[in-house]
Amino acid sequence: MGTVPTVTVLMMVMVVMVVMVVVLMVVVAMAVKVVMVVMVVIGRDVMVVMLVTVVMVVMVAMVMMVVMVMVVMVVMVVMVVMIVMVELVVMVVMVVMVVMVVMVVMVVMVVMVVMVVVVVVVVVVVVVVVVVG
Numbered sequence: 293m294g295t296v297p298t299v300t301v302l303m304m305v306m307v308v309m310v311v312m313v314v315v316l317m318v319v320v321a322m323a324v325k326v327v328m329v330v331m332v333v334i335g336r337d338v339m340v341v342m343l344v345t346v347v348m349v350v351m352v353a354m355v356m357m358v359v360m361v362m363v364v365m366v367v368m369v370v371m372v373v374m375i376v377m378v379e380l381v382v383m384v385v386m387v388v389m390v391v392m393v394v395m396v397v398m399v400v401m402v403v404m405v406v407m408v409v410v411v412v413v414v415v416v417v418v419v420v421v422v423v424v425g
Contacts, residue, residue, distance in 0.1 A: 301390055305364055308397055312404075316357060319408055320350055326415055345414060349407050360400050367393050 323346055367389050 301386070302368060305368065305393060309361060309364065312357065312360075312397070312401070316353060316404070319353075319404075323350065323411065326412075346411055349411050353404055353407055356400055356403065360396060363396060364393055 370389070
């Protein structure tokens, strides 16, 4: 009985991970486009500073993604092991774990959105300052 929900949960986790990777790739692609446009508008020095900032943000996001994927993997393994070991206790523990994983995913999502917003704001501010100044 416990195996079907587990498979469903695992599939959901995998889907979430794939979606997040895709989102991250789209964000990176958009950042590159923005950088290209900005490069034409403003000078080299400001550009370098901005590039470094963007790269750092992307790196942090990547590291967080990797960490999250590792956490999810560990949780999955633990869940599978526990299902093999015991059946009843597992259901409770599984629910708790799933909730934890979902919360981690949510936090990472929020953090990534915040990062993207920060990068966009920085880019806009720099462009405005350079154009106005």
